[in-house]
Amino acid sequence: xxxxxxxxRLASTPPRPAIVGHRGAAAHVPENTLASFRRALxxxxxxxxxxxxxxxxxxxxxxxxxxxxxxxDPASPxxxxxxxxxxxxxxxxxxxxxxxxxxxxxxxxxxxxxxxFIEVKVAAAARAVAEQLRALPAGSPGAASTVISFHxxxxxxxxxxxxxxxxxxxxxxxxxxxxTARELGAVGIGPSIRGLxxxxxxxxxxxxxxxxxxxxxTPEELAVALACDAGTITTDDPAWVQRELDVREG
Numbered sequence: 001x002x003x004x005x006x007x008x009r010l011a012s013t014p015p016r017p018a019i020v021g022h023r024g025a026a027a028h029v030p031e032n033t034l035a036s037f038r039r040a041l042x043x044x045x046x047x048x049x050x051x052x053x054x055x056x057x058x059x060x061x062x063x064x065x066x067x068x069x070x071x072x073d074p075a076s077p078x079x080x081x082x083x084x085x086x087x088x089x090x091x092x093x094x095x096x097x098x099x100x101x102x103x104x105x106x107x108x109x110x111x112x113x114x115x116x117f118i119e120v121k122v123a124a125a126a127r128a129v130a131e132q133l134r135a136l137p138a139g140s141p142g143a144a145s146t147v148i149s150f151h152x153x154x155x156x157x158x159x160x161x162x163x164x165x166x167x168x169x170x171x172x173x174x175x176x177x178x179x180t181a182r183e184l185g186a187v188g189i190g191p192s193i194r195g196l197x198x199x200x201x202x203x204x205x206x207x208x209x210x211x212x213x214x215x216x217x218t219p220e221e222l223a224v225a226l227a228c229d230a231g232t233i234t235t236d237d238p239a240w241v242q243r244e245l246d247v248r249e250g
Contacts, residue, residue: 014229016245016249017225017226017230017231017232017233017245018046018047018231018232018233019044019045019046019047019232019233019235019238019241019242019245020045020046020047020048020049020117020212020232020233020234020235020238021036021037021039021040021041021043021045021047021048021049021235021238022049022214022215022234022235022236023036023049023050023051023064023236024036024037024038024039024040024048024050025037025039025040025043025045025236025237025238025239026236027217027236027237027240028237029098030071030096030097030098030100031064031071032050032051032062032063032064032071032102032103033096033100033101033102033103034100034103034107034108034111035098035100036100037050037108037111037112038111040238041112041113041114043237043238043239043242044238044239044241044242045114045238046114047114047115047116047117047232048108048112048114048115048116048117049116049117049119049148049214049234050062050105050108050116050117050118050119051063051064051119051121052105052118052119052120052121052125052129053066053083053084053121053122053125054083054084054122054124054125054128055083055084055086055087055088055091056084056085056086056087057087057088058128059087059088059091059104059128060104060105060106060125060128060129060132061083061088061091061102061104061105062102062103062104062105062107062108063083063102064121065083066082066083066084066121066122067080067081067082067083068080068081068083068086068091068094068102069081071096071097072094072095072096073095073096073097073099075095076093076094076095076096077093077094077095078090078091078093078094079094084122088104105118105129105132106132108142109132109136109140109142109145110142112141112142113141114141115141115142115144115145115146116142116145116146117145117146117147117148117167117212117232117234118145118146118147118148119147119148119149119169120147120148120149120151120154120155120158121149122151122154123149123151123153123154123157125154126147126149126151126153126154126155126157126158127157127161129147129158130157130158130161130162130164131161133145133147133158133162133164134161134162145164146164146165146166146167146187146188147164147165147166147167148166148167148168148169148190148212149166149168149169150168150169150170152168152180152183152184155168155184155186156184159184159185165186165187165188166184166185166186166187167186167187167188167189167190167210167212168180168181168184168186168188168189168190169189169190169191169214170189170190170191170192171191171192171195172191172192172195172196172200173189173191173195173196173200173201173203173204174200175203177189177191178203178204178207178209181207181209182207186209187209187210188209188210188211188212188231188232189204189207189209189210189211189212190212190213190214190234191204191211191213191214192213192214192215193213193214193215193216193221193224193225194221196211196213196224196225196228197228198227198228200228201228201229201230205229210231210232211228211229211230211231211232212230212231212232212234213225213228213230213232213233213234214234215234215235215236216233216234216235216241217235217236217237219244222241222244226248
């Protein structure tokens with residue numbers, strides 16, 4: 001299913017999609033830091049997106065990569081190593097750009113004023129994520145979060161252990177992806193915006209799935225997402241998407 005160059009809307013104008021701050025406001029502030037998440041909320045994000053791994057001693061760590069190598073400041077006391085091989089205490093010594101530290105999922109869920117798309121990067125982290133979600137106070141913003149993952153087994157664990165919604169991440173929507181999402185009881189499916197087409201979007205909608213494409217950072221990508229009636233727009237720059245949506249509705 002390939003992207004169409006001149007998309008048109010699938011049907012009548014849908015409700016305005018929710019803006020998701022991808023790793024916070026990663027276009028402006030170091031990704032997956034508490035400062036980045038705060039900036040995303042200030043810039044109009046209605047949801048946040050983060051990535052989580054499991055430390056060597058079982059703590060849920062907010063970081064995209066399996067290692068700290070890419071995002072650690074070169075001057076950090078600890079600047080290399082796999083998250084799964086490092087303890088939480090060791091990770092606390094890591095400095096990222098602009099002096100930021102590596103947050104825990106617990107810290108993010110405590111500070112957020114919006115629900116979070118929690119991407120489980122390694123299936124082994126799913127159980128610990130489920131435990132934290134179960135412990136959240138009912139009615140708190142974090143309690144309305146959604147767990148997302150490319151790993152179907154991670155989402156299955158979340159579904160077994162919690163009432164938390166899940167959304168299945170894929171590069172492209174095909175019949176197998178839709179079937180897996182259905183088997184998981186997922187509320188949504190999240191394809192790469194680069195692989196999204198009107199036909200794929202229509203199939204997702206017909207399957208009763210919310211369309212959650214990632215990562216929308218150009219006017220052309222935004223046009224595709226809107227034409228496909230995306231329920232959410234995941235972006236590195238929530239303020240830009242907010243302005244673009246305002247212009248389109250003006």
